[in-house]
Amino acid sequence: MYAFEFERPRTLDEAVAALADDDAQALAGGQTLIPTLRQRLAMPGKLVSLTAIDALRGLSASGGVLTIGAATTHAEVAQQTDYPALAKLAGGIGDPHVRNRGTIGGSIANNDPSACYPAGVLGSGATVVTNRREIAADDYFTGLFETALDEGEIITAVNFPIPDKAAYAKFDQPASRFALVGVFVSKGKDGVRVAVTGASEGGVFRWAEAEAALASDFSAGALEGLSVDPEGMIGDIHGGPDYRAHLIGVMTRRAVAAAG
Amino acid sequence: MPADGSIGAPDKRREDVRFLTGKGRYTDDINVNGQLYVHFLRSPVAHGRLNGVDTEAARAMPGVVRVFTGDDFADVGGLPCGWQVTDRHGDPMQEPAHPVLARGKVRHVGDPIAAVVAETLNQARDAAETIEVDIEELPAVIDMKAALADDAPKVHDDLKNNLCFDWGFVEENKAAVEEAFQKAAHVTTLELVNQRLVANPMEPRVAIGDYAAHSDESTLYTTSQNPHVIRLLMGAFVLGIPEHKLRVISPDVGGGFGSKIFHYAEEAFCTFAAKQLRRPVKWTSSRSEAFITDCHGRDHVTTIQLALDAENNFTALRTDTHANMGAYLSTFAPSVPTWLHGVLMAGNYKTPLIYVNVKAVFTNTVPVDAYRGAGRPEATYQLERVIDKAARELGVDPIALRRQNFITQFPYATPVAVEYDTGDYVATMDKLEEIADLSGFEKRLAESKARGKLRGLGVNCYIEACGIAPSNLVGQLGARAGLYESATVRVNATGGLVVMTGSHSHGQGHETAFPQVVAGMIGIDPSMVEIVHGDTANTPMGMGTYGSRSLAVGGSAMVRATEKIIAKAKKIAAHLLEASDGDIELKDGQFTVAGTDKSVAWGDVTLAAYVPHNYPLEDLEPGLEETAFYDPANFTYPAGAYACEVEVDPETGKVTIERFSAADDFGNIINPMIVDGQVHGGIGQGIGQALLEGAVYDENGQLLNGSYMDYTMPRADDVPFYAVDHSCQTPCTHNPLGVKGCGEAGAIGSPPSVVNAVVDALVRAGHDITHIDMPLTPSRVWSAMQG
Structure with missing residues (x-):
């Protein structure tokens, strides 16, 4: 960790002012930022804690x-x-x-x-x-x-x-226990949503085909035959793109089943 | 149940009070007045020519006291290797230099290039960032078989190639083994990987060097499993400091699992730098640093073949293993794939002919050395996997196939140079079938199926060679050290005892179990016995703790020393009681003249020894202190049988361990609770290897999982409650306690049963699968199911 200044403002305005410095960095819970600092992978001149506001x-x-x-x-x-x-x-x-x-x-x-x-x-x-x-x-x-x-x-x-029905199904990355694949489904007044994390090189995304299928029949069975293209999925030592694409289907079905 | 404190009683561990209340005193808790801090600048590349290290800017940075590079160690010895293996052609292994700081080349990511010593750690880190290193990156060799290609880049330019040795064992059996394979009714072949593991003790390594100018004495505080070994290796071979001017202290150590046996560069550096600078120098490894500097374990690639006759008797076994040494030879690295691996290849079976070939290979990776089990898990895994595969190919029950081939007569001389003194493999298998409730498996299988899960059952046996080791034997095998153990028993005037042992506790519970042995012999309360270890200045020369040796070898030394104490105390008692010492009996801390009610208490005798007013001074020295060195006559051979039941999620490939049972024969038991804990921990590590762990290098030699974000350690919810039994006891015949050792059994015995169980689950579900390499992660198991 490099040395840095530290501020803990009480109001939003004070926080905005404190963050005006070019090398200031907002600090929330610090669960990503602090390990990054400890490895000297970032060198902010000032940390502005947002937890006292x-x-x-x-x-x-x-x-x-x-x-x-x-x-x-x-x-x-x-x-x-x-x-x-x-x-x-x-x-x-x-x-x-x-x-x-x-x-x-x-x-x-x-x-x-x-x-x-x-x-x-x-x-x-x-x-x-x-x-x-x-x-x-x-x-x-x-x-x-x-x-x-x-x-x-x-x-x-x-x-x-707050939707009528919702559930999150997560398949853990074994080491970090972040989501290797996590799927959140909801059914509310604006329709069905299926959001997928952990899988795509582009970050979180909505699985449109699943949403369409679930809109008319909100059941795990409605997802039969649907699959995600492995192209663009993350591949690493914990699983390749094929595996992640496959897990999206599994976790979506489980989330829908859990949502009831 | 035995009385509290005596041999066989499940006494709670006295050291746990301080460990669990944060009062342990670890090396990093030690701070020496005036100490400096060192930060090592380490190679970011796996292989490169080191053309220059410019430290000028660093030397001018605030707080910097000195910057060291490899040139500062030009007149200092390299890190020695403690074991020389002779290859199958009669040549000694290729043994490269291992400098304290890299010179000329860097050979793995993490190789130390420069060391900045400063007033604070942050100042040292800041200065290290200003060092300009000119490295010409070279192609790295990571894969062992590629490293042996004729045109492969050489890790060490001055060696012939990357082959450390090509070992054949027993070379004289080779032709007979081949002939047996030609005559075999059935041959089962299995290729497998025993993957590289990172030891990950909870406490990272720490070293503090200190130098006392007034006495010209160096002190090293270090996280070591064997302080005397470090003193000998570092003093004699690296720094040229005689042992009477060098003290090594290993206080509380938070786990080692083998990785803290070895002499590391940072220890030599801190000792050397403290003398140069006349100030103490401290280094504390970060977890990230530990991943790329602590020796790794395992990393074998093996083809094993088992030959059977028409009646399914094992007739011959041959194995072909590539063993990764990493970039340098760590302290005991050559012994692991050879004498700790080849000699175990008979397992629990009467296979008459065995041939083991091991090619040890240098690569641009972190050095590999002993890790819990050290060679024996590799032997057990391949043997117990190939037997399972053979049973499947032959359509026979895997337990029945094992039973049919068990060794049943003891002592038994194996075709791989060792003699098992005792064992009862039928009894441990019977016990396993009972505690694992194998007869209830079909019912549990149906329950799993009803829940949509695939259930499988895996069983294996194991044998290990522990109580390391007879010095004359290991000397013939290439060890450059003896492997006895020592104890000094000092009785104080008021009857309390201090036992100074050369073995070292870093989690094994010595402070509880050893007093049970000594107090039990005298018949006093174990609270009267204090164990001292971990300081070369106040313990006799000993070889430390690894290889499940501390009780079998160190405990035996204690028994011998205590026997001497008792013999002398009886003479004193005889004098006090005006009797012949041959008539004196010691029971419950009371010396009695046999057949009379005349007696004198332990404390009266010890007081007389130190206040010798009424004492046979003409025949007996005053005082009551004895030392014994014990050199074992043979290895000990713990053995057992393990069973694992898994469930596999067919949709995700995730494996969960539903039941795990272990039936072990450790000979006599001193403290069954400590034994349970050792087995639990060992199985946890074995499950870690089977399902979760594995160091992964990319083709450039970068470690891809050098943190807990990607390296999967077993956690509480990864392991089940274990059924552990050690009631099968065939005592060791050649040590006075009849003990065999239990520290490594769980790690040796558990991986094959886990893998056997997963393969069983998949085969029962109709998948055409014979093997999956560890770790059996969800994605690997799922991929295997896709065909």
Whole structure:
């Protein structure tokens, strides 16, 4: 780790000001950033912690929408009961240590292609709220570790429309226990969504064929015969593109079955 | 059950109180006044010519005290290899130089190029980033068979090629083995990989060098399984420091699994630099560094063939193995694929003819040396897999095929140069069938099927050679060391004992089990016995802990020393009781004149030894302290039978272990709870190898899984509750405790049964599969199912 300045602002405005420095870096739960710093793979001059800003914390549900503050930990999301499928997703991230430090805002700002939350956000048709605007999930995730966030833009909350049915099925990468393939399915007033994480070289994506099949018949059986093209899927020591493409089918069927 | 504290009692481990409450004192907990920190700049490439190392900028960085490169070690010896193997043509192995810091070439990712010593670790790291290294990258050799091609790049330019040795065992049997194969009714052939593993002890390595100018004495604090071995190797062969001017201290050590046996460059560096700089120098490995500097284990590629006659008797066995040495020869590397592997190839079976060929190969990878089991897991895996395959080809029950070929008469001289003293393989297999409830398998199979899962059953046997080892024998086999063990028993005036042992505990529970032995012999409470280990200044020369040797060899030395103590104490008691020492009996800490009620307590005798007012001074020295060195007459041969039941998810290929049962024969048992723990841990590591672990290099020699993000260690939810039994006991005939050792059994015995079980599950489901290489990850199993 290199030496750095550290600030822990109390308000969003103070955070925006602190992040105005060119070499400033926002720090949420630090579950990706701190290991990166420890390996000296990044050298920010200043870390700005977002965890002391009250406006970024907490959960509330009203009008069929669950709003989760960006600095809310995975453990807190795992305990809420308004959106059980999302609670289950959050409760399966990492280990207790990670879940008590890591935050939803930090996870989706990083947009790791194997993280669970991007599937939950995209698969729910959620809206990412920042200090400047609201971004629909479909527009938010733009590629591997890439998002629609602009420089200095801070996520403040994520709004999840609570669907009628939803579930997340994750197949663990054996070592890291990130998703080798994770599939989040939901059926709500705006239709069926199937979001896949862990599998694609382009990061989280929606599986359109599965959504179409499930729109008319929300059952695992409706997915029979559907398959994903291995082209563009990740291949590494834990599994090749063929395997990941295959697992998308398996995990989607399991998620639909679990959603009931 | 035996009384608390005596031999055979499941006493709780006394050392666990400090380990579990954070009070252990590990090497990294030691800080010496005025210490500096070293950071090693390591090679980022697997193979390259080192044209220049420019340290000028680094030397000017804040806090930097000195920057060392290979040139600073020009007059210092290289790291020695402790075992010389003679190849099948009678030539000694090719033995390359192993410099402390690289000179001329770098040979694996992680090879140390320069060492920056600074006031703080961060200053050392900052300065290391300014070092300009001119490396001309060379093609790397990673694959062993490619490394033996005529035009392969050479890891060591001054050697003939990358072949360390070509070993044949027993060479005289080769023709007879070939003839037996020609006459065989059936031959089963299996090619397999025993993959490279990273030991991953919980505590990374640490070294602190210190030098006392007033006495010209060097001290090395290090995470070692054998401080005396480090003192001898480093003092005599690397730095030229006589042993009386060199002290090596290994305090609490957080696991080793073999990887902390060896003498490493960082130990020599810190000792050397501390003397040069007249200040202590400390190095603490990071986990990332451990992946590319701790010696790896296994890494064999094998073809094994088993010949059977028309009645399914094993008639001959031959194996052809390539064993990876990595870039340099680590301390005991040559012994692992040879004398710890070839001599075990008979297993539990009376195969009359065996020939083992091992080609040891240099590659541009981290050196490979002993890892829990060391050669014996490799032997067991290939033998127990080929027997399973043979049973399947012949359509016979794999347990019945094993039973038919068991050795049943002991002692038994194998065709691979060792003599098993005792064993009862039928009894352990009977016990296994009972504890594993094999008769209930069909019912469990149906239950799994109803849940859409594929169930399989795998069984294997194992034999190991432990209690390492008879010095005269290993000397003939190329060891450059003896393998005795030592103990000094010091009785204090008030009756308490301190036992100073040359063996070393890094998780084995010595501080609990050893007092049970000594206290049990005297009949006193084990809390009166303290075990001292890990410091060459206050323990007799010993060879350390590995190869399941500490109780069988170190414990035997304690028995011998305690026998001397008791013999002398009886003479003192006889004097006090005015009797003949031949009439004195010792029981429950009380010396009694046989047949009388005249007695004197242990504490009265020990006090008399040190306050010799009423004492036979003309016949007996005062004091009560004895030392014994014990050199075993033979290896010990623990053996057993293991069973594993798995479920395979047919959609994902994920394997879960549903049941695991182990029936072991360890001879006599001192503390059954510690034995259970050793077996549990060993099986955990074996399951890790079978399903999860494996170091993966790309073709350029970069380690692709050098962190826990990608290297899969077994976790609690990867392993089941185990059924462990060690009630089958055929005591060792040649050591005074009748013990055989239990530390490695689980790691040796478990991988074949896991793989046998997965293959069984897939075959039962109709897949035409004979083998899958470890680790049996979900993607590998799924791929195998796709055909």
